[in-house]
Structures are given as structure tokens and as C-alpha cells.
Amino acid sequence: MEPKGQSLISTQSLSIGYNNARQGIKVLHSNINVKLGAGEFACLLGPNGSGKSTLLQTLCGFNPALGGEVFIDGRLIDTISNREMSFLSSVVLTERIAVSNMTVLDLVSLGRTPYTGFFGRLKSSDHQLVVESIKAVGLEGFEDRLVTNMSDGERQKAMIAKALVQETPLIMLDEPTAFLDLPSRIEIMHLLRKLAHERNKGILLSTHDLDLALQMADKVWLLAEGRDMETGTPEDLVLTNEFRHFFEREGILFDNDTGQFTIEKQKVKTIRIVGTGVEYKWVSRALARRGFAASDEPFSGFQVEIKSDGQRQYLLTGPSGKTHKLRTIEDLLAQLDHEEATFLTD
Numbered sequence: 001m002e003p004k005g006q007s008l009i010s011t012q013s014l015s016i017g018y019n020n021a022r023q024g025i026k027v028l029h030s031n032i033n034v035k036l037g038a039g040e041f042a043c044l045l046g047p048n049g050s051g052k053s054t055l056l057q058t059l060c061g062f063n064p065a066l067g068g069e070v071f072i073d074g075r076l077i078d079t080i081s082n083r084e085m086s087f088l089s090s091v092v093l094t095e096r097i098a099v100s101n102m103t104v105l106d107l108v109s110l111g112r113t114p115y116t117g118f119f120g121r122l123k124s125s126d127h128q129l130v131v132e133s134i135k136a137v138g139l140e141g142f143e144d145r146l147v148t149n150m151s152d153g154e155r156q157k158a159m160i161a162k163a164l165v166q167e168t169p170l171i172m173l174d175e176p177t178a179f180l181d182l183p184s185r186i187e188i189m190h191l192l193r194k195l196a197h198e199r200n201k202g203i204l205l206s207t208h209d210l211d212l213a214l215q216m217a218d219k220v221w222l223l224a225e226g227r228d229m230e231t232g233t234p235e236d237l238v239l240t241n242e243f244r245h246f247f248e249r250e251g252i253l254f255d256n257d258t259g260q261f262t263i264e265k266q267k268v269k270t271i272r273i274v275g276t277g278v279e280y281k282w283v284s285r286a287l288a289r290r291g292f293a294a295s296d297e298p299f300s301g302f303q304v305e306i307k308s309d310g311q312r313q314y315l316l317t318g319p320s321g322k323t324h325k326l327r328t329i330e331d332l333l334a335q336l337d338h339e340e341a342t343f344l345t346d
């Protein structure tokens, strides 16, 4: 096992992109200086087409760098043979692999190929490791299941088990949570973070799951067209406004307070909300969707009082001064629309 924090990936003035006969040289990013250490869980974020897959492919050695240097486990990547690389780094790509008639056990066993050779037989220690890895990703009991008969989330776990049996200090994954539902995305991210921390692996993945990356990543790598790459803890990147700058588009705001994106309202209306706790939070959210910001002013045209003792009730007082008792947020919004249309038609 690598010492904790030992550098598994580092780059110096790296340029990534493509060089082909048709398009010539296409530089996507240059001057990339990043580091990934043992035991670190890092998420690579960036808009579509920003170059996340290209960067991962360059760090795996699948796509040549256009300039600068990549070091894997302290060694210049160009000096590492494919065979040596298979002991250092395992890679999980998004493309569905052709796995017809392959069971989970067969698929995960493929991860031992660097040790056994392609036609090699698994020794009992290899088999033991395969079984343990299947268990580690929560697929115990699925060993004989055909991979084609599994859900996307289950298949992704099998791919992670395959990467695990390769026993590399470094694992890189291209969008491992694509196509998964929210609970499965959380589960996969949680599993990968656990593997990084408990097994001291350096794990780098690309993702569009900004929320989950903010919550779970030790480090975030931000990639966007026309900007230098930024890396750091999610909290540092929020506090230095990097998230805001990287993801902001016209009409969309990154809220540093909540860590979420919001639609920028053209006109902010205010409403006084009287209440506490979880009700206050969800009522505020529903009202924000209608362009109302919560105000502390005693009365600012509209007021909602949340009654949550016994039966939940929302008391809406509008510019007419009349108070309406409403049972659901749906009814509250409908009444608010009605009051706005009736009294605020300027």
C-alpha cells in the first residue's frame, strides 16, 4: 500500500487535446498542474465538452499529451509500459462493454488479467480476491448473474469490483454515475469515497453530479473552456467564488450559501414568512420558485404564517389585508397567484 498522501498523479504544465490529420492540433487546455495523492477522492467537474474525458484519457496514457508532463506514481508516463501501467492504474470508462454471456464472476475476474495473462487461470488466491471484491461493492449473491441482466447501478458496481481486483493504487473513472438514479448515484459515490479512504487508493472520477461532489470529494478539479484549471477542497472553491465563476451562465446563479444553482429572478418580490424548521425551509423554496424572497420586514405586502402544530396550515395575508387559510403549498401558491393577479396588476 502507498503511504498516505503519496503522489499518484502529478502534472506539470500539461496541455491536453488532439492532433489529427483532419483538424490539425486542437488544444483544449494548457498549463494544467494537478496532484492526486493516495487516500484521496477527487471529482473532476466541468460543463459538457470542457475536456474531462480528454484529461482522464491523457492521465491514463490513452491519449498523448500535447505538451508538458504527466507523472504516475512519481514516474514520467511515457516511460511506463502498458503492462506496468496495468499494475498502477485501473480505468472504468462509460462505454458499455460487450459482456454477453458473461457472469459477474467472469467480468470481475478479468481484472486479474495483468497477473494471470489473458488465458491464464485464476489461482485460489485470485479467486478469493474476486469474491472479496464482489462483496466489497455489495454484490454478494450476484456472482452467477449475467451482466446483461443487471441494472445500470449493479453493472457499475461490478465494474468497480473489476477495478478493485486489479489491485492498483490508482483508479480513474469516467462518469461512473451517468445513467443512474439518485439513490444509486449516492451509493456509488459513497462506495468510491470509502474505498479511497479505507484502502488508501487515489480515486479520480469525472462527474456532472455537482451536489454529490460538493458533499463527498476531498478535492474538486474544475475544468471549463477558456479558464485555467482550478483545484481545491469544495469549501475553498465555494468561498473563493470559483464554483460561481465556473458554472454561471446567463440567468443561472450558483448560491454560495446553499451550494445549489438557482434561476436568477428578474424582479425580486418579498414576502414575510413566519415559521420555523423544515416547514419554513420548504415553504421558502416554493415561494422562491415564484420569485419571492423571504423578508424580515414586519409586513411587506404578503405574509405567510406556518402553523405546524396539529394539522398543517398556511395563513396567507395579501395586500387586501384578508387572511386565507390553506392546507397545502399547492393551494398557497394558487392563492398567491390569484392575489398577485388581482392586486398587483401594475
Ligand SMILES: Nc1ncnc2c1ncn2[C@@H]1O[C@H](COP(=O)(O)OP(=O)(O)OP(=O)(O)O)[C@@H](O)[C@H]1O
Residues within 6 Å of the ligand: 018, 020, 023, 026, 028, 046, 047, 048, 049, 050, 051, 052, 053, 054, 055
Ligand atoms: N478524437 C477527437 N478528436 C478531436 N476532438 C475531439 C476528440 N474527442 C473529443 N473531442 C472534442 O474535445 C472536446 C472535449 O471533449 P470531452 O469528451 O473531453 O469533453 P467532456 O468534458 O468529457 O464532455 P461531456 O461532459 O459531454 O462528456 C469536445 O469539443 C470534443 O468534441
